[in-house]
Structures are given as C-alpha cells and as structure tokens.
Amino acid sequence: MSPDALAQEFASTLYLPWQFMLARVLGATILTGLIGLEREARGRPAGLRTHMLVGLAASAYCITTLELIAMDYGTEVKLDPLRLVEAVTAGVAFLAAGMIVFSKGEVKGLTTGASLWLAAAVGVAVGMGFWPLAAMVTLAALTIIRAIGLLEGRAEGD
Structure with missing residues (x-):
C-alpha cells in the first residue's frame, strides 16, 4: 500500500465533519459516564467504564450508519437506520440481562441492567445528533435513580 493511498483513505469525504464525530463520541461518553458514575458510587457491578463503553459503542454505530447512508454507491441501495437501533437494543439487552440475578427470592441488578439499556439509548441519541x-434523558435517569432510590430507602426504613 502506497503512502498516498493511505493518506487518501484518511482524507476521504465524510458526511459528518470529524469535529462533529468527535463531539458526538465525547458527548456520548460523558453523558453515559454520568449515569455510570452514579452506579459506581453505589457499588454496582456495571459502573462508570461499562456505561461509558456502551454509550460510546452505540454512538459509533450511529455515526457509522449515518456515514453509510450518505455514501454514493453509484446504484440505488436502500439502508434502514432502524435496523441499527434494533441491533444496538438487542446487543445491550443481552448485556443487561447478564446483570440481573434472581437469588433467594429476590431480583438484584435490575436497575443496573436498565441503566445499561438506557446508556445505549443515550449513545444512539448523541450518535444521531x-x-x-x-441531555434530557440523562438528567431524567439521574433524577430517577437518585431521587426514587432515596424515596425507596425511606419507605423501607418505615
């Protein structure tokens, strides 16, 4: 491979400028990191890194899909972006299901599993722009996890 071919590969025309891609990747990582930080602070098995990686992957899949849709194939090619959302949802649902444990008549890890699924949704939203x-979903998630958790704690203390 010649250096010119390699340079051309990295200089290819993109639908999204690299600055937008960077903003979306960083945004997904930060927003899902906030959710993961809350889970980490509570000592849950899926914490900061896991949530950040789920959000990062979801945004990367979305950015890739947008780039594929924008490519000129020279012939009519139909791409369905909803398939991407379905694939991300199915993949993360599998991961989230692994966090849920039924032991001694109690379900554990359900909120952490749900927060992973939510992190993927945040990643998809940021990846699509x-x-x-x-931002609203992240704020709502943090409010629900923290505020409702406090209310549940008080109710159990009664």
Whole structure:
C-alpha cells in the first residue's frame, strides 16, 4: 500500500465533519459516564467504564450508519437506520440481562441492567445528533435513580 493511498483513505469525504464525530463520541461518553458514575458510587457491578463503553459503542454505530447512508454507491441501495437501533437494543439487552440475578427470592441488578439499556439509548441519541434528547434523558435517569432510590430507602426504613 502506497503512502498516498493511505493518506487518501484518511482524507476521504465524510458526511459528518470529524469535529462533529468527535463531539458526538465525547458527548456520548460523558453523558453515559454520568449515569455510570452514579452506579459506581453505589457499588454496582456495571459502573462508570461499562456505561461509558456502551454509550460510546452505540454512538459509533450511529455515526457509522449515518456515514453509510450518505455514501454514493453509484446504484440505488436502500439502508434502514432502524435496523441499527434494533441491533444496538438487542446487543445491550443481552448485556443487561447478564446483570440481573434472581437469588433467594429476590431480583438484584435490575436497575443496573436498565441503566445499561438506557446508556445505549443515550449513545444512539448523541450518535444521531439528538443532543437535547440525550441531555434530557440523562438528567431524567439521574433524577430517577437518585431521587426514587432515596424515596425507596425511606419507605423501607418505615
């Protein structure tokens, strides 16, 4: 492979400028990191790194899909971006299911599993460029996990 061919590979025309890609990758990592940080602070098995990686992967899949849709194939090619969302959902659901344990008549890890699924949704939203949705969902998730957790703790203490 010649150096010119390699340089051309990295200089290829992209639908999204690299700055947008970087912002989306960093945004997904930060927003899902906030959710993971809360899980980490509570000593849950899926914490900061896991949530960040789930969000990062989801955003990368979305950015890749947007790039594929924008490519000129020279012939009519139909791509369905909803398949990507389904694939991410199925993959993360498998991961989240592994966090849920039924032991001694109690279900454990359900909130952590749900937060992983949510991290993927945040990653998808950021990857597609839906920043307000991603921020609102992250804020709502943190509120639900923290505030409702406090209310549940008080109810159990009664």
